[in-house]
Amino acid sequence: MNRLNQLFNTKNKNLLSVYFTAGYPELNTTVDIAEALEKAGADFLEIGFPYSDPVADGPTIQNSSQKALDNGMNLNLLFEQLADLRKRVSIPVLLMGYANPMVQYGVERFCAKAAEVGVDGVIVPDLPMYEYETLYKDCFAQHKISNIFLVTPQTAEARIRKIDELSSSFIYLLSSASITGGSLELGDVTETYFKRIKDMELKNPLVIGFGIGNKAAFDKATAYANGAIVGSAFVKFLAEDNYLQRIPEFVKSIKG
Template sequence: MKKLNIYFTAGIPQLEDTVEIIKIIQDSGADMMEIGMPYSDPVADGPVIQQAHERALKNGMTISTLFSQLKSIKNEIKIPIILMGYINPVLSFGFENFCRECSESGVSGLIIPDFPPIEFENYQKILEKYNLNFTFLVTPETSNKRIVYLDSLSSGFLYAVSSSSTTGNGTSVLKNEDYLSRLASLSLKNPVMIGFGIKSKEDFENVTEKADGGIIGTAFVNILLQNRDWKKNVIDFIHSIKE
């Protein structure tokens, strides 16, 4: 069974909805989740998730608030929670302090797309101290040698971006056979999860033919932003992928 990873931005539609969304994702059958930490300049994200960041910041979401929310349900959540965000807010919070809070909040891993791999060695011991996985991203343009290198640094899984675009880009190439075959041919230590542009069960099945799972973000976030009846709609959406 291929693993489904759901991404959403903390603090939307309203500040206090994060806890309920986490529970819904778990109860609806997702295998793991990524929670985005809102940031004022989310350069790797497309318009929908940028809008989510803006709304979450307006709602008052902060890293400290998110940790407080996570701690309130730590004992109820059994699937992995990964925090995703940008390096500047994490460094401002203090890297070790951030990792300590992650550990105390039930977080199992981090994805920081703008974290330079060359710096990883300086932070690896802190991550290990707090038992946190760290996932790097690869794209169709990443060389085999670089993919193997980033896989060697990663733990938990390797995030394979489906195309070289921002998240939610409607032009992303989901059935990139050469790229997916290339990933499958490499001797990687981590499971490969495909992300960017997955909007339906068909998309999910296409990209996971040669991978271990898929990550859905923009399509899920869009429901949270656009639908008043978002609770029912997100449950139906996850069920439609998992059925």
């Protein structure tokens, strides 16, 4: 079992994951932010590797990706920064980004390097399930890297069952089919969607993302899933003064 499996086996309710973009707002604070989030009570983390065309992201994360690229962030540098990750951070850490930079880096090399620095999983929204299964599944398994699949309100049951079969840690349940940065609106349609997935009794835990930016949204999401992911709200927070010192304040505003 990797750290993700251990986490869900020991604590499977009200889990908080926080996303931030590596190299934003400053180039060399990636592990500092990760360490501060763990100390503040985050249960696991998603570190974004920036890409010039982040199609699933709204303006906040798009802007952070561009700033990170302007600062000089790339996968080589990110893995250099993460070399000391496990001396300072013990909670699960995932990398999140797009297929293009991962494929350019080399998927085998990417998985090996991720495992070497202590990464537990990856989220690649535009990596087709068929490509993962036929080309990369064995490589991920060899290096004990969990691949996290995304489910939307439009995902058919048969595909969700297939995702559940291919998954080894958790399934990322998008609150809507929109881009990141919106607000979770828990109307009848969304509730029906969340309940439909919950009633499928999948073998993998569920974590809800997109639109989680305050305690009310976190509580709504975790009523239907094992945890929730905060992204854009935290990236916005990182633009404020003294953000490192104030991370406990941010986490408390979500978890209470």
